[in-house]
Every structure is written in structure tokens, then in C-alpha cells.
Amino acid sequence: MIHKHWESSEMSDRTVLITGTSSGIGLATAVAAAARAGWHVIATMRNTAKAGPLLAAAEEAGVTVDLRTLDVTDPASVEACLAGVDRLDALVNNAGAGHIGTLEQESVDDVRAVMEVNFFGVLHVTKAALPLLRASKGRVLTVTSVGGVVGQPFNEAYCAAKFAVEGYMESLAPVAATAGVSVSVVEPGAVASEFVGNVGLTDDATEQAGPYAPALAAYLDRTRGAFANAQAPEDVAAGILDLLAAERPAFRMLTSDAARAFAGVKLKDLDGSAVQGLTSGWVA
Structure with missing residues (x-):
């Protein structure tokens, strides 16, 4: 549950690092955090x-x-990016990559590559x-997905990675x-961005799917419909700004009615408070 917000005067000297800002949610969040909330934004991307x-x-x-190079899969790149950062009040883990495939038709190395980026x-x-966030009493926000709550066909590796992030x-x-x-974790549903275009499917993917061709064709038809009504990245960014501004941000934020309905099939504890209330007592 979101309670009171930091004052705007406090925002002006606060720094947030956002990964994956070349497009989509990351880009929208970086611009909104600087323009609407007055954050000093370290905007990172691999290229x-x-x-x-x-x-x-x-x-x-x-x-x-503040544009910086950051390959999240390379510890040396991470270290170099954070070098010279004296204060950090928030981290938004947004960088990620989609992946469509199924176990019989892809290698375990393919799955490992998905885990490297997304987990x-x-x-x-x-x-x-x-260490910087402990010094500032800051926060970590990680953009996961409703695919981190509900496993989805042909998203085995992607959902496994997002499930892992959610559990971690x-x-x-x-x-x-x-x-x-x-x-906190931020769980969007379908978002209108370049994410879907980056999953690596070719025009003849269905033909190459062998015994899974009918299932893949049906899945792709359903997915095209879902993304035709996708949420705008700016809407997700607005939710992220709410979490950045909240004095006591919820653990879980589902970013749209569609996401809440979909994840609600599995989750009843929509804001994560019941689980956090339970496990916090284990370490108090």
C-alpha cells in the first residue's frame, strides 16, 4: 500500500539508475523521472x-x-558504470529480453542466455x-512481468527467468x-514497445515448429490480439514514479486492469503485503 510521498524539493537531489533505457518502459521512465519528478537520472543501455x-x-x-553504457550480463561493465556514483537513491532494473521457444526445439544454452539477461x-x-542504496535508505524496483506470476505457452525460458526474479x-x-x-516488483502485462519485435521470431517460425506448429500458430494469433490493445510504456512509467515517490512502496505493483485480472487468477495477495508481513517476522 502506498502512503505518503517524498516532497518535490527532496526529489531534486535524488539519483535513480535505470537499466534498459533505449526504448519502451526504460526510456519512458527515464524521461518522466527527470521531467516530472526532478530526479537526477542515470540512464543506461548496452549500446x-x-x-x-x-x-x-x-x-x-x-x-x-546521465547516459552510461551498461551490459547487465557483464560484471565488469556493471562495476564501470557505477564507478564514480557517490549517491544512489533508487535502482530500476528494467533491462530484459523476450524469448519465444519450447524445450524440445531449443538448446539449454538458449535457455541459459535468457536467464543471463533477465535473471x-x-x-x-x-x-x-x-551498498549505495543502504547508505541512502533507498529502494530497488525491478520490472518483471505477469509472466513472472503465470507461466505461458512458448515462454518457458522467459517465464522461468521472471519467476526466478520474483522469488529472489x-x-x-x-x-x-x-x-x-x-x-518492489513491477508487473506489466502487454506493453506497446519494441520488446515483442526483439524476440527473434522469423516469418517462417510456425513452419519450422514441426509437431508444435498448430499450437504456436494459435499462440501467436492470441498474442497479436493482446498486443493490439497493449498498455503504453508511459502508463507503466507513471506507476514506477508512484513507487519511486512513495514513502512505503508496496512490494508488488500490477500496472493495468488487464494485468491485475490476469495475475489475479493466481494471486490473491495482489500487493504482496501478506507474504511480506509473514516473512518480515522471520528476520525482525
């Missing part, structure tokens, strides 16, 4: 040659961001940031809270 849209959006909003990448950055952060939250750091 800063793709920073054009972010810089253009920041210029249009009349703000600047271990989050751990690399969070681990490096925690839910377990970390009460421990981090003893050191003054809050931990």
Missing part, C-alpha cells in the same frame, strides 16, 4: 549508439540524463548497487528492509 530516441525525448521534455543481469546490478526479490525484500532498503 549507447541506440540512445537517439532517449536523447530526443529528453530534449523535447527539456531535461538531460542474473538483475542480480549483477542489484548486488553492485546495494520477494525473498530479498524483508532482509533488505532490515538495512533500510525497500524492494
